[in-house]
Amino acid sequence: MNDNNLMSPEVLGFDPEVLSQRYASERDKRIRNDAEEQFEQLSHDSPFANKYLESDPYCKTSDRSPFKDRCEVIVVGGGWVGMLTAARLNQAGIADIRIIESGSDFGGTWYWNRYPGAQCDIESYSYLPLLEETGYVPKLRFSYASEIYEHAQRIGKHFDLYKSAVFQTWVTEILWLEDECLWLIKTNRGDEMLARHVCLGTGAANRPRLPGIPGIEKFRGHSFHTCRWDYDYTGGGPEGGLIGLADKTVAIIGTGATAVQCIPALGESAKQLYVFQRTPSSVDARNNAETDPEWASNLKPGWQKDRQKKFGEAFLGGPIDPAFADDGWTRLTRNVAELANQTGGKVPNLLQMADFKTMEEIRGIVDDTVRDPEIAEKLKAYYNQFCKRPTFNDFYLDTFNRRNVELVDVSATRGVEKITENGIVASGKEYCVDCIVYASGFEITSSYERRLGIPVFGIGGKSIYDHWQGGMRTMHGLMVSGFPNLFLCGGGFVFQLGANYAHGIDVQAEHVAYTISELNSRGVKSANVTFEAEEHWIADQLETKGGGFVLGGASETCTPGYYNQEGTTKRYRNVRRETYSKGVGAYIKLLREWRKNGELQGLELR
Numbered sequence: 001m002n003d004n005n006l007m008s009p010e011v012l013g014f015d016p017e018v019l020s021q022r023y024a025s026e027r028d029k030r031i032r033n034d035a036e037e038q039f040e041q042l043s044h045d046s047p048f049a050n051k052y053l054e055s056d057p058y059c060k061t062s063d064r065s066p067f068k069d070r071c072e073v074i075v076v077g078g079g080w081v082g083m084l085t086a087a088r089l090n091q092a093g094i095a096d097i098r099i100i101e102s103g104s105d106f107g108g109t110w111y112w113n114r115y116p117g118a119q120c121d122i123e124s125y126s127y128l129p130l131l132e133e134t135g136y137v138p139k140l141r142f143s144y145a146s147e148i149y150e151h152a153q154r155i156g157k158h159f160d161l162y163k164s165a166v167f168q169t170w171v172t173e174i175l176w177l178e179d180e181c182l183w184l185i186k187t188n189r190g191d192e193m194l195a196r197h198v199c200l201g202t203g204a205a206n207r208p209r210l211p212g213i214p215g216i217e218k219f220r221g222h223s224f225h226t227c228r229w230d231y232d233y234t235g236g237g238p239e240g241g242l243i244g245l246a247d248k249t250v251a252i253i254g255t256g257a258t259a260v261q262c263i264p265a266l267g268e269s270a271k272q273l274y275v276f277q278r279t280p281s282s283v284d285a286r287n288n289a290e291t292d293p294e295w296a297s298n299l300k301p302g303w304q305k306d307r308q309k310k311f312g313e314a315f316l317g318g319p320i321d322p323a324f325a326d327d328g329w330t331r332l333t334r335n336v337a338e339l340a341n342q343t344g345g346k347v348p349n350l351l352q353m354a355d356f357k358t359m360e361e362i363r364g365i366v367d368d369t370v371r372d373p374e375i376a377e378k379l380k381a382y383y384n385q386f387c388k389r390p391t392f393n394d395f396y397l398d399t400f401n402r403r404n405v406e407l408v409d410v411s412a413t414r415g416v417e418k419i420t421e422n423g424i425v426a427s428g429k430e431y432c433v434d435c436i437v438y439a440s441g442f443e444i445t446s447s448y449e450r451r452l453g454i455p456v457f458g459i460g461g462k463s464i465y466d467h468w469q470g471g472m473r474t475m476h477g478l479m480v481s482g483f484p485n486l487f488l489c490g491g492g493f494v495f496q497l498g499a500n501y502a503h504g505i506d507v508q509a510e511h512v513a514y515t516i517s518e519l520n521s522r523g524v525k526s527a528n529v530t531f532e533a534e535e536h537w538i539a540d541q542l543e544t545k546g547g548g549f550v551l552g553g554a555s556e557t558c559t560p561g562y563y564n565q566e567g568t569t570k571r572y573r574n575v576r577r578e579t580y581s582k583g584v585g586a587y588i589k590l591l592r593e594w595r596k597n598g599e600l601q602g603l604e605l606r
Helices: 016-028 049-054 080-091 145-158 257-269 293-297 303-315 328-343 350-369 373-378 448-452 501-521 531-543 562-567 584-597
Strands: 070-076 097-100 171-177 182-187 192-200 222-225 249-253 272-277 405-409 423-426 429-432 435-438 527-529 603-605
Touching (some): 049 222, 070 182, 080 097, 080 145, 080 501, 192 501, 249 257, 272 423, 303 501, 303 584, 328 350, 373 405, 501 584
Parallel strands (some): 070 097, 222 435
Antiparallel strands (some): 171 182, 423 429, 527 603
């Protein structure tokens, strides 16, 4: 069979040329030049900050006196990144640790995300960190948010992280004191804390974003962001039963991963639900299940790290363990193998052909579920699977079979036109609503300053954002020249290490714990990355290695989304400086060799 026959629709089951043209046209009609500027920046001086950023609907703010003291390590952020970092520091014998967290408890994103239907998209046994250390096995293959939040509390208790944690507090400035070789950390509560080391563990999804739709401040009805879900208004709880919406007309703006999870509960409860969609998500099957108690009781020591390793290999194209044979994250890997076998490995551009096949299967799920062909067509995702965040849900698509649910496609106008006192205007029509739910996500890949939101000043008072004007500069994605004893835990390119973000975080946390422990044992007061070490890391490990899983892989041919900074050529981040494309296994080996060398290469020590 020649190559032309291999590429025929009859052999492949789809027409690559037709799909390529469709992908391009769907992308082009959604391109906007305002990139991240289309979203309202929720800094603490924003007029929307109190409602959408600083408020906590789950706990009242408590009074306390400001801290004017000193710690060995201050960790900023109490989500997975901060907790894993603190736990690994604890295991390395470093006890003088303080976590600063804006929420009222540990959990980070899983403290704030309590919307109905919220659950992890990576299987729980691989995703939930420190399961072996805490002796816990999740109840479900894909845990819901309440169980995940409980596990965050379990970690906090197990590693005694509560004793010095500071909640309901956000950092307003981090300043390096050169003479003292200490960091000064200021907060909104008047704190002035000193620390030898600072670990920025704010994570990728710490700062919600709001669509900058004209008139958003004029709406007289009720509104909230999904990460500040208002159960006082909706009634019910994370399991659904939103009885407060029985007589309400509700609009939700956004159809990403969060919306896919909460829309079924909204559709089930609201009198009328309008779903405003600019770009459909790819929605694969969830295949959730209760944990087999016999399997759980027979787990051997080291089981979680082994499972994480196997999940990463399966996702990145390696062998597929039977545990992941029906996992949506491995569908592409399975299709690569199937097409290779089907064509004797001779099909040109195998990965792209497998991606076409994968998305055709996912679009087929829409046809099999949604009864109205016109609505089904609008819900189909025409782009490569990892152009946007893949989603998995067994109830979302069926919601559009309800008579009280209307899909409002705003792709032709590249989004909602405006918000009025009474509702939302799209395609020239006003939809009067009682409530607007903003499922607009987080500042995940926007500019560094916008995403982190904390002024950081290093040697000579230089801002870290000035240092990164040409793109993020680090060594190992963790330490920055001119900013001694500062560690970017969970930052940089952790997304490139695989779909399981929590695993990549843990790899970095263990390295940070080693580094700080080693510096302390040698009596080092200041460890600063050399400029040459940054250059070596960028040139030898990043820029010459091509694209990665997310940031580098979501090219300009993709539909707009946060992976490619909304599809614009007006870049706010030089993704080549953040793209480590070899995967988590190679990264682990690289860090292990650096530690084994024992010379702390690339660091100037005082």
